[in-house]
Amino acid sequence: MKTSKVESSQGTVSFERADDATLVVRLAGPWHMRRDVPSAALARRELEVKPPIKLVTFDASGLAGWDTGLVSFLVQLEDHCHTCAIKFDHEALPDGLQKLLALAKAVPETEGVRTPPPKAGWLEHLGNATIGYGLSLREFLVFLGELTIAFGRFARGRARYRGIDLLQFIEDCGASAVGIVSLIAFLVGVILAFMGAVQLQKFGAAIYVADLVAIGMTREMGAMMTAIIMAGRTGAAYAAQIGTMKVTEELDALTTMGIAPAEFLFVPRVLALVLMMPLLCLFADFVGILGGAFVGVTILDLSPGTYFRETANAMHLGNVVGGLFKGTVYGALVALAGCLRGFQSGDSSSAVGDATTQAVVTAIVMVVAACGLFAFLFNLLGI
């Protein structure tokens, strides 16, 4: 009689030859998967030992407790026995174990469920990606078309949206954003001033820091930084709101009510940002200049009077108005990106997460691209 025994932390499993063709699997002690699961590989090795085994039986008299970990072992063993044409006699197992074994076998594996989908070649990938871009471009055009129609109706005073929603959005992207916009604008002013100061002090021209900050903030940085904050703050919120409405079927409900989502959801959102962005930009310009003045007065020892006189000299209405115009355009882009990505969102929570990320990325890319385009155009027009 040949016996091999495997000790594990709690339960034990041992294999024993009753005769040449019969293997008895002896399960003893408590088998809980928190501790350990019997090794199916070990059992398979045991089955391969010559002379060939024709029958597997169990001795569970010493089994003190079990859970589905043990069932998993038994199912694997039974599968193996089935493929090797070995008889599997589970009569000696406790009733509960036998029932779970039967349950695991009750529904046979669906045919072909394990065959992985055929792997696509790189050409197919390229094709799919191209088609995907084509489709998303189409979606974008549809979105743009619907939005244009919606604003057309708005211009004729026939758009269906709630005034209270518009006010709410104006508060959300206007007044509520003032804190973070002032913090960032102040810091940008400080950074611009430091950047300039290092170079300008070499020429004893520290006073021109005021010019640098004034022009930098009003012409470029005020609008750009505000737009980037709004992309992360409001654009992302728009995408998440609209994406969630897709998940909860609220978009469908609107459509079947005969209200176009573009009018009801997009118009007030876009309008709110377009109205608030110039105000936020103007405010950012002002706070940025204060940031510059802070550096000028405390580090460069300029008197506040001198600093602001120099700032006033450097300020140019064209720059300020140009900056506000850019800010308005950026606001429209951020709102568009948010609404578009929310509208394109899938209907699961992870899809809404993706849509939100996409909204921020799209908005920032569009804002920076627009900034480049403006720099080129303004230069061309000599503004």
Next chain:
Amino acid sequence: MAEAALQNETRDQPAHIEVRDLTMAYGSFVLMHDLNFTVRRSEIFVIMGGSGSGKSTLLRHLIGLKEPAVGEIFYSGVNFTRADPEERELLVKRFGVLYQSGALFSSMTLAENIVLPLTEFTDLTRGQAGEVASLKLALVGLKGFEDYYPSEISGGMQKRAGLARAMALDPEILFFDEPSAGLDPISSHLLDDLILAIRESLGATVVIVSHELASIFAIADNSVFLDTERRTITASGNPRDLLMNSKDPKVHRFLTRGKEGDGSPMNYG
């Protein structure tokens, strides 16, 4: 007995919805093909089928949220599928839809949810619309909940509020997507009673997507069964008749909760 009488009445009613040779597909994947059925006026019509059989997708086709790959849908003889946008909007305005999750607008109170379609599509003043909204809420047993937000009430109440909104404009056809999903048996029973009451008082045609047997037997006049494997309608008629007379083993199993002709060992003892 009153039910049976009503059933015979609806059988003679003119067709309200006709679905002809409808094929539903996602891209090249055909979900269901060659669907043909007629819903008569004031009938309670149930679309039955197992999970994933495309019941809800069929509903989305009926209300115009998805376009048929093949086939057409007619409302009172008007071709909905080929209708131009204005015609379509007119038809859609006669629908009321209760979505699976209620789909109440989460940023609005219950009253505002119901007032929205009223102010958009009627000449009611805001005050009048508010009064009508209160009435609709009272009809579904939510009197006094006007100023609650959807997130502040239970799932069953959200469904009822969704029904109140669906009924806002006294629609000719009410669509329900799994009305009993997520409801306890009592709330589900109350909802059934509510549906019956609405049909009787307003004469609305009701189309329900459901796999809730108790509710199907309680309220359906007529039904179709979508077979997941054969991808088409394999049985139609009154569910009670189907239970008695259907020869299709799958329909039978569905209507008896798999208790007959199924060897599944789902009894754990």
